[in-house]
Amino acid sequence: MKAAIVRFPGSNCDEDAFHAVSGVLGHDAVYCWHKDHDLQDADIVVLPGGFSYGDYLRPGAIARFSPIMREVVDFAKAGGPVLAICNGFQIACEAGLLPGALLRNESLRFISAPVHLRVESVATQFTSGYHVDQVIRMPIAHGDGRYTADADTVERLEGEGHVLFRYVTPDGERTSGANPNGSVRNIAGIVNSGGNVLGMMPHPERAMEPLMGSVDGVPLFTSVFESLLAGTRA
Amino acid sequence: MTRFRLAIHIVPRRGILDPQGKAVTDALHSLGFSGVGDVRVGRYLVVETDAESADAARASARSMCEKLLANPVTEDFEIAAVEQS
Amino acid sequence: MTRFRLAIHIVPRRGILDPQGKAVTDALHSLGFSGVGDVRVGRYLVVETDAESADAARASARSMCEKLLANPVTEDFEIAAVEQS
Amino acid sequence: MSTTMADVQPRPGDPVITPALVAEHGITPLEYERLVAMLGRTPTFTELGVVSALWSEHCSYKHSRPLLKTLPTKAPWVLQGPGENAGVISVGDGLAVAFKIESHNHPSAVEPYQGAATGVGGILRDVFTMGARPIALLNSLRFGPLTSSRVRWLFAGCVKGIGDYGNCMGVPTVGGEVVFDPSYEGNPLVNAMCVGLMREDELIRAVASGVGNPIMAVGARTGRDGIHGASFASEDLSDESEAKRPMVQVGDPFTEKLLLEASLELIRSGHIVAIQDMGAAGLTSSSAEMAERGDVGVTIDVTKVPVRETGMTPYEILLSESQERMLVVAKLGSEDAVRAILGKWDLEAAVIGEVIAEPVYRVTEGDRVVAEFPGSRLVTECPQYTIEARESETLRAARARDPHGVAPRPEERDDAWTLEQLLASPTIASKAWVWRQYDSTVRTSTVAGPGGDAAVVHLRGTDKAIALCIDGNGRHVALSPRNGGRAAVCEAARNVACTGGRPMAVTNNLNFGNPKKPEVYFQLSEAIAGMGEACTVLETPVTGGNVSLYNENPQGAIHPTPTIGMVGLVESLAHVTGSSFRSVGDKIVLLGEPTAELGASEYLLALHGLAIGEPPVCDPHAERRLIDAVLESIRAGVVRSAHDCSDGGLAVALAECAMVQRDAQFGFNVDLSAWAGLPRRALLFGEAHGRVVISTASPGQVLSVAARHAVPARVIGIVTRAEDGARFSISDHTFMAPVAALAAAFHEAIPLAMDGDTPAEHAIASSHAP
Numbered sequence A: 001m002k003a004a005i006v007r008f009p010g011s012n013c014d015e016d017a018f019h020a021v022s023g024v025l026g027h028d029a030v031y032c033w034h035k036d037h038d039l040q041d042a043d044i045v046v047l048p049g050g051f052s053y054g055d056y057l058r059p060g061a062i063a064r065f066s067p068i069m070r071e072v073v074d075f076a077k078a079g080g081p082v083l084a085i086c087n088g089f090q091i092a093c094e095a096g097l098l099p100g101a102l103l104r105n106e107s108l109r110f111i112s113a114p115v116h117l118r119v120e121s122v123a124t125q126f127t128s129g130y131h132v133d134q135v136i137r138m139p140i141a142h143g144d145g146r147y148t149a150d151a152d153t154v155e156r157l158e159g160e161g162h163v164l165f166r167y168v169t170p171d172g173e174r175t176s177g178a179n180p181n182g183s184v185r186n187i188a189g190i191v192n193s194g195g196n197v198l199g200m201m202p203h204p205e206r207a208m209e210p211l212m213g214s215v216d217g218v219p220l221f222t223s224v225f226e227s228l229l230a231g232t233r234a
Numbered sequence B, C: 001m002t003r004f005r006l007a008i009h010i011v012p013r014r015g016i017l018d019p020q021g022k023a024v025t026d027a028l029h030s031l032g033f034s035g036v037g038d039v040r041v042g043r044y045l046v047v048e049t050d051a052e053s054a055d056a057a058r059a060s061a062r063s064m065c066e067k068l069l070a071n072p073v074t075e076d077f078e079i080a081a082v083e084q085s
Numbered sequence D: 001m002s003t004t005m006a007d008v009q010p011r012p013g014d015p016v017i018t019p020a021l022v023a024e025h026g027i028t029p030l031e032y033e034r035l036v037a038m039l040g041r042t043p044t045f046t047e048l049g050v051v052s053a054l055w056s057e058h059c060s061y062k063h064s065r066p067l068l069k070t071l072p073t074k075a076p077w078v079l080q081g082p083g084e085n086a087g088v089i090s091v092g093d094g095l096a097v098a099f100k101i102e103s104h105n106h107p108s109a110v111e112p113y114q115g116a117a118t119g120v121g122g123i124l125r126d127v128f129t130m131g132a133r134p135i136a137l138l139n140s141l142r143f144g145p146l147t148s149s150r151v152r153w154l155f156a157g158c159v160k161g162i163g164d165y166g167n168c169m170g171v172p173t174v175g176g177e178v179v180f181d182p183s184y185e186g187n188p189l190v191n192a193m194c195v196g197l198m199r200e201d202e203l204i205r206a207v208a209s210g211v212g213n214p215i216m217a218v219g220a221r222t223g224r225d226g227i228h229g230a231s232f233a234s235e236d237l238s239d240e241s242e243a244k245r246p247m248v249q250v251g252d253p254f255t256e257k258l259l260l261e262a263s264l265e266l267i268r269s270g271h272i273v274a275i276q277d278m279g280a281a282g283l284t285s286s287s288a289e290m291a292e293r294g295d296v297g298v299t300i301d302v303t304k305v306p307v308r309e310t311g312m313t314p315y316e317i318l319l320s321e322s323q324e325r326m327l328v329v330a331k332l333g334s335e336d337a338v339r340a341i342l343g344k345w346d347l348e349a350a351v352i353g354e355v356i357a358e359p360v361y362r363v364t365e366g367d368r369v370v371a372e373f374p375g376s377r378l379v380t381e382c383p384q385y386t387i388e389a390r391e392s393e394t395l396r397a398a399r400a401r402d403p404h405g406v407a408p409r410p411e412e413r414d415d416a417w418t419l420e421q422l423l424a425s426p427t428i429a430s431k432a433w434v435w436r437q438y439d440s441t442v443r444t445s446t447v448a449g450p451g452g453d454a455a456v457v458h459l460r461g462t463d464k465a466i467a468l469c470i471d472g473n474g475r476h477v478a479l480s481p482r483n484g485g486r487a488a489v490c491e492a493a494r495n496v497a498c499t500g501g502r503p504m505a506v507t508n509n510l511n512f513g514n515p516k517k518p519e520v521y522f523q524l525s526e527a528i529a530g531m532g533e534a535c536t537v538l539e540t541p542v543t544g545g546n547v548s549l550y551n552e553n554p555q556g557a558i559h560p561t562p563t564i565g566m567v568g569l570v571e572s573l574a575h576v577t578g579s580s581f582r583s584v585g586d587k588i589v590l591l592g593e594p595t596a597e598l599g600a601s602e603y604l605l606a607l608h609g610l611a612i613g614e615p616p617v618c619d620p621h622a623e624r625r626l627i628d629a630v631l632e633s634i635r636a637g638v639v640r641s642a643h644d645c646s647d648g649g650l651a652v653a654l655a656e657c658a659m660v661q662r663d664a665q666f667g668f669n670v671d672l673s674a675w676a677g678l679p680r681r682a683l684l685f686g687e688a689h690g691r692v693v694i695s696t697a698s699p700g701q702v703l704s705v706a707a708r709h710a711v712p713a714r715v716i717g718i719v720t721r722a723e724d725g726a727r728f729s730i731s732d733h734t735f736m737a738p739v740a741a742l743a744a745a746f747h748e749a750i751p752l753a754m755d756g757d758t759p760a761e762h763a764i765a766s767s768h769a770p
């Protein structure tokens, strides 16, 4: 299996994603330069974290116009799995791959901290490796992670089980205290209606090895790769 | 072609939480500006551009906002001024 | 006491680097707005406040900018409008 | 080799040189004489500007170089000592670590957000111009008391500036320190440290060479930013300096990130021979220093420099401190290759001059020569000063006062109350409010981030890690400069050892007042001597650093504050050790001895507002034995946790072991009767050096290791459950503090001060941020 890790100017979690895919899990990973139009026949596309174009104007607002985004959008439309992490999530929303928007944290501060997430649905190719209501731990590190969408959209996401991760307390309670950035309904990660584009603010690629303090990100990557393998076998 | 100066306002849409506006309100109160009520904080852009006419300039200002400058999900924009410069 | 609506523009001072303005300029160019020259990105604040008179409102707007809203070493401000609301 | 210098005519429109103008440039009459003698004529306005920058303290070290020369700088593992953009040490496996610390005190006092941010930008460039990829940032901050709203504004702004820059770069900020003390009220200190990693063979030095090679300006365009920043940073902050304030430099971390990637690609490409950051005094110092190191001449045409604004004069272009720019000496014929690499990253590169054989430093504006100096003399001619050193009577008197004579406050009858007060003192309290704003986990190699004694960063591809910290205690230095200099180095080494790292090398930042004052010069020379003694004994050579003088204002000077950035090597990830207790029933061992020393303590400042008394004596030989004992115990696998005693003494250290980690708290039960003879305040809160608190399941082994190293050691108690509280007994005197209360005091202090009922400063800091 091969992952295409898109490199925008200002991406800075690209090497971490590369290490997660290839260093830790032993799959192939390639970097795709934002000025190119080539996803190098990858099976999955990763939009990594960072500060594409310095987050100037709005996080993701400029990156969505990078040349390679045309291929990324086509890949997603064709049902290919796209994993959009942190700045990648912001870019995916700006590009219309996912509904809603990510606004400045309610505290107005950048927040770097480990958070607890509750897995809300395991019926997706990204979460089949977890069990329902499992509480997992991984870091967040962002200044603009407050997920917002109009009421109907939020209802639809909830109704169709497209909210995959929610900020919770260590024992799985959804409280305002457990909400680091003011996201509506503690939403930390969602999938599109096709179930093939995942956007999340927390960093699964930073929870891959014991020395990182958590390995809770591993099942996310293995889930996708296994469903892809299953697909090719079928 | 004439040079125009476009002034653009981009504001958080009503109903969307504006924590920066709130922080500024609180700050103004604690500085003694007790009369202050609601504060909204948005973006102000000044764009120099060439255009055939004021109308053309205004039209391209709109499309800049729709394409890039404002986020349709959370923000409203207004073209505050179009002047020759 | 009357309610006034103050519109305030805060812009990076001329000569001071405006990385955001530059990023937006480049983005607009690559979107085909080739006529675009310089872009400055600042903040737009709308402040509701009570005051005795329009002049009083304007005066307090100034002092808000000097005390809090504008950074005296990097930014200039202008009171764009003072209207009864 | 001598050369015939062109007869340089004044540039039309430039001001005429008058004594007043010379003085305005901070050039003394004596220095002006030297200049005229060197040129054999009156300098042009441009030359005056160049010299005022290069002969400023910031660039010339004219008051500190003779003292710095006394520091130890050599060891087999040192690949690059002082004099380059950053120091470099070998860590084995063909890997090398580049690191350096830099101050941005004066800019941060004027505009905290941009001042601190550009400080981080500058130190990052110093490291990646050596060929290393930055892998960690640290920072050391000093402010007045948080009760002042201006201080809260400075603090919030600096922290946000540091965070926004490092976060955008994707370099984790893994550690640092923050101290609040009245002496910094008018002059905050902002020191930033960067650590980079490279293969030994990737090391590149900023030495111009190869006659005919093109000199290229790379990165951001040049504007009027920070003109005269260097000489500005070499003056007291006064009303004049307010007026003369240079145009504030604005940082652009996005461009810096592109510049980082482009520079590393450039260095690996083999198309260049040298690269240097255009930092203080921008183009002037970078070009002059590269030429001086290479013992060659350079010529630069300012009309070729890409500018951001129209009508810039040669003077302005040479002295601009616009950020995110590099000066590169390319190989002849490689110009296009260089442009191509920069272009890939949407950055500019322009040929602005060339390396010449003639040993002259020549600047032209088109065909007109606007400045010409006899080569390296421009750098070497700068006079060096040695000032008479005399200790301040006031400080002498303050040291002479007996801390034990200070009457306790009535509430102190309850030691638990005193302990809570100390834990809530912002200097000791948790700095999580700060580092929650710093991305400390990007690059996924942070084994131990902020919150412990030192940070630990994994060297991927090996089983090794590096341990990093910054330490310095200005109050101790003020009251006993030489001892304080030793102590700063030893505390840093202790912190590194507690995490399992062997101290390897040091970078340092000397933050002092006006060196022309005998009292300040005394502090400077004594502190440096003390640092040197400790570095020699600990075998941690100094590989570089930075000097920031004139940190004073009409109200007076700051505490003399050397900050020490220490790099240690952790031989195996298995050795990485934390400071928090880990399991109930573990024995608590104290290595080192409590003493009757109470002078200069945080206790005296926090509870009595006093900076008095003889500071605790620091003996580097004892520290070295302690460090060896700690490391041997850790390697033997018998250490569950290790935490050094610093601010607040033994009681605070024990409390920290129990509750720094909010989600894993413990209690403890200690018996200090062995020292019942000591004054109780000294025993609990005195800051005697050379002490480490260890928790272990095998106390016997720890004691025997300690004995072998002649380190005093004693089992003082046991780790209990948090509900059992923090219990102390000193013969018949006992007291208990609920761990929850200690934790609340420690964790809530800074959030309360910053977010409590005064959001104003925060609103300012955030509304000003981009």
Ligand SMILES: Nc1ncnc2c1ncn2[C@@H]1O[C@H](COP(=O)(O)OP(=O)(O)O)[C@@H](O)[C@H]1O
Pocket: D138, D139, D140, D141, D173, D174, D175, D176, D177, D178, D427, D428, D431, D434, D435, D438, D449, D450, D451, D452, D453, D454, D455, D470, D471, D495, D644, D646, D647
């Ligand atoms: N400005 C800062 N930036 C990042 N981390 C910080 C900062 N200030 C303090 N810390 C972290 O808080 C912890 C406690 O700092 P400090 O009290 O100075 O430790 P010590 O007393 O052991 O030197 C350390 O892990 C340090 O890295």
Ligand SMILES: [Mg+2]
Pocket: D452, D453, D495, D643, D644, D645, D646
């Ligand atoms: Mg310590």
